[in-house]
Amino acid sequence: MARVSIDPVTRIEGHLRIDVQVDGGSIRDAWACCTMWRGIERIIVGRDPSEAWFFAQRFCGVCTTVHATASVRAVEDALKLEIPPNAQFIRNLILIHHALHDHVVHFYHLSALDWVDIMTIPKADVVKAASTAQSLSDWTRNSRQEMKSAQDKVIGVAKSGQLGLFANGYWGHPAMRLSPEVNLVAFAHYLQALEFQRKANQVVAIFGGKTPHIQNLTVGGVANAINLDSLATLNTDRLYWIKSLIDEVVPFIHQVYFPDVCVVAGSYPEWFAYGSGVKNYLAVPDLPRDSRASSYDLPGGVLMDAGSSVAGFKTAADQPFRDAVTEDLTHAWYKGNEAQHPWKGTTEAEFTDFQEKGKYTWVKAPRYGGKPMQVGPVANILVGYHSGHALTRKWTDLALDRISSVAGRRITVNDLQSTMGRHVARAIRAAMLAELATEHWTALLNNINRGDAATHNPPQFPRGEIEGVGTHEAPRGTLSHWVVVDRGVVKNYQAVVPTTWNASPRDKDGHPGPYEASLVGNPVANAEAPLEVLRTVHSFDPCMACACHTFDAAGRPIAQMKIL
Amino acid sequence: VSHRVLVAGLGNVLMGDDAIGPYCARHLMAHYQFPPQVEVADLGTPGLDLALHLSAVDVVLLIDALRGIEQDTIAVYDRAALCDGRHLTRLDTHSLAVAESIFIARLAGDRPFDVRLIGLAGVSFEHGTRLSPKVRARIPSLIQAVLAELTARNVRWTRRARPLPLNAWWE
Numbered sequence A: 001m002a003r004v005s006i007d008p009v010t011r012i013e014g015h016l017r018i019d020v021q022v023d024g025g026s027i028r029d030a031w032a033c034c035t036m037w038r039g040i041e042r043i044i045v046g047r048d049p050s051e052a053w054f055f056a057q058r059f060c061g062v063c064t065t066v067h068a069t070a071s072v073r074a075v076e077d078a079l080k081l082e083i084p085p086n087a088q089f090i091r092n093l094i095l096i097h098h099a100l101h102d103h104v105v106h107f108y109h110l111s112a113l114d115w116v117d118i119m120t121i122p123k124a125d126v127v128k129a130a131s132t133a134q135s136l137s138d139w140t141r142n143s144r145q146e147m148k149s150a151q152d153k154v155i156g157v158a159k160s161g162q163l164g165l166f167a168n169g170y171w172g173h174p175a176m177r178l179s180p181e182v183n184l185v186a187f188a189h190y191l192q193a194l195e196f197q198r199k200a201n202q203v204v205a206i207f208g209g210k211t212p213h214i215q216n217l218t219v220g221g222v223a224n225a226i227n228l229d230s231l232a233t234l235n236t237d238r239l240y241w242i243k244s245l246i247d248e249v250v251p252f253i254h255q256v257y258f259p260d261v262c263v264v265a266g267s268y269p270e271w272f273a274y275g276s277g278v279k280n281y282l283a284v285p286d287l288p289r290d291s292r293a294s295s296y297d298l299p300g301g302v303l304m305d306a307g308s309s310v311a312g313f314k315t316a317a318d319q320p321f322r323d324a325v326t327e328d329l330t331h332a333w334y335k336g337n338e339a340q341h342p343w344k345g346t347t348e349a350e351f352t353d354f355q356e357k358g359k360y361t362w363v364k365a366p367r368y369g370g371k372p373m374q375v376g377p378v379a380n381i382l383v384g385y386h387s388g389h390a391l392t393r394k395w396t397d398l399a400l401d402r403i404s405s406v407a408g409r410r411i412t413v414n415d416l417q418s419t420m421g422r423h424v425a426r427a428i429r430a431a432m433l434a435e436l437a438t439e440h441w442t443a444l445l446n447n448i449n450r451g452d453a454a455t456h457n458p459p460q461f462p463r464g465e466i467e468g469v470g471t472h473e474a475p476r477g478t479l480s481h482w483v484v485v486d487r488g489v490v491k492n493y494q495a496v497v498p499t500t501w502n503a504s505p506r507d508k509d510g511h512p513g514p515y516e517a518s519l520v521g522n523p524v525a526n527a528e529a530p531l532e533v534l535r536t537v538h539s540f541d542p543c544m545a546c547a548c549h550t551f552d553a554a555g556r557p558i559a560q561m562k563i564l
Numbered sequence B: 001v002s003h004r005v006l007v008a009g010l011g012n013v014l015m016g017d018d019a020i021g022p023y024c025a026r027h028l029m030a031h032y033q034f035p036p037q038v039e040v041a042d043l044g045t046p047g048l049d050l051a052l053h054l055s056a057v058d059v060v061l062l063i064d065a066l067r068g069i070e071q072d073t074i075a076v077y078d079r080a081a082l083c084d085g086r087h088l089t090r091l092d093t094h095s096l097a098v099a100e101s102i103f104i105a106r107l108a109g110d111r112p113f114d115v116r117l118i119g120l121a122g123v124s125f126e127h128g129t130r131l132s133p134k135v136r137a138r139i140p141s142l143i144q145a146v147l148a149e150l151t152a153r154n155v156r157w158t159r160r161a162r163p164l165p166l167n168a169w170w171e
Helices: A040-044 A049-056 A064-079 A085-114 A118-123 A126-136 A144-160 A164-168 A180-208 A236-267 A319-324 A377-386 A390-407 A419-449 A498-502 A514-519 A531-539 B016-031 B047-054 B079-083 B094-109 B133-152
Strands: A002-006 A016-023 A026-034 A281-283 A286-288 A296-298 A301-303 A325-328 A365-368 A465-474 A477-486 A489-496 A559-562 B005-010 B038-044 B059-067 B073-078 B114-121
Touching (some): A016 A514, A016 A531, A040 A049, A049 A064, A085 A531, A144 A180, A164 B094, A180 A236, A236 A390, A319 A325, B016 B059, B038 B047, B073 B079
Antiparallel strands (some): A325 A365, A477 A489, B073 B114
């Protein structure tokens, strides 16, 4: 039995530590530990609730817009404030493009290197790679020249000896199995992805002002003025500029990202058997279609014990959701042991060092009706699929057909409950969101053309105490912000973020969180190079970023001065 | 010179002196004017998304808080110092994101070709929305160090006769 500690598991941010016990090439037990204090929401207590989102947006530099949105929705929920349809559509378009950007980064830049062996690329046959790529879709940039130029980049990097990002890959690991040609195709798309992320990001920027911090939200709607003929507002030119960007982003998702994930997934079918972990799923509905948020384009609900009957709630405002969420502190470095509802939640540090049977992480243990839940794209897709949501079914069935034909055996919707299933579910979700981008753009334009230019309903704060919850089905899963406002001032504020659900420690009953449970039974061929652990943990897209970001002055400066 | 230049403040404004970068970026916007090819931005803590901002420009000056260096120190790092040996070797992740972002941006489009990080030692990185007094007193020196890097690249900046209000809204 070997005990292995793995520190920089998150390639975005390095505050996650995973401890695993390995026995006979397989993991027996696992512990997820976040090494960074996470009580940042306390900074909002005592402030004006209308400004809370500005601070919430700074919790994490990767998830700025999602925290901003959940925050304004929480205050609107407390006030029972409806927001104009234009504001819903504008917010939805921002959220869709943020998610598209985020999913593409996750696959190509944060996790592809767990599956794609870059160092085989110099051996790839360029002609064969191009024809493989062309067989996957009609994408216009799968030519021999594109493949050759991508291959030359790898050769150049290898020759220079400056491997940079590629210095730490597990190249040549026995668990790497794609052909050099498929590796080359994936890498060519890795390079192209940056360009398309920038276009998705530009949509966010046109609506929201500069990225990464959008400026256009406000409690009650958005601050964008709409006048189709004015130069200073959201006008016809800007709307069609956005449309032209959507028209460039959508093909990248449908013709590049989606087919690439299907090929990688079909080439590693054994990874549909590992990494399921917690099989209770939670997703909140999102992309509201009207001002009261009574109907949504993405359904929500809960699925328990890998079942197929969706229960829970239809809208995020429904009572079951509001009542069911608690956070258990038994194994987290905070004072107290009992499960707390977020409106009554406390965040007082009690650091004890890593104690396997005691407290061992800064992450609280969120529970739904007392049960651990997995959140994220798999929850999203399973909830949609089992509630008969047509768009989810269409893209899921398409993905499963493609994967099955590569794998040479049938991969089913149940197989999505796995390490590889998370990548596939994310690609399905992206394909759906890409389709919805055009729909929401059209809905916005139609609404404006009907003569509706409203974007904002002003909030009014009552004298007494009010409570609200704002939810968003974010790229990493269900996000909820919980606010208590007393006489117009924030009295309590808790953010229950997707990574908290998934990186949750054990609770008072000893039930592990999704990361921990997903690692049990996971293979580990070589404990010194635990690639398989990274595959499973990365599949969740961990983001521990709600933290500090100084530059560690370890490198040698070219100039240094002491200020006297 | 028509090189596109990005001057970007990095850091979390909710974490005390980690706000050095954003604060300086906003100080530059309020007190100075720059030619159109120069963009000054408060980018917060963008992780790997930094690559998107880097890949659109030729020259990048990052302003950041430093730790692991003596107080009252300003230091300037070049691309080699930012990138060498910094890939997945440590828990410190922001530096990791800077190195990875530069690597990806250059791999995809050969930009940016000129990168500097200009940093000032922070004192306290506890939760809070104010710079420590000692750091605040050193901000003018850090601003001068950033302007000197611009001057060295023939970027003509001017001081605003009437400064705009400094929008450090988190304070």
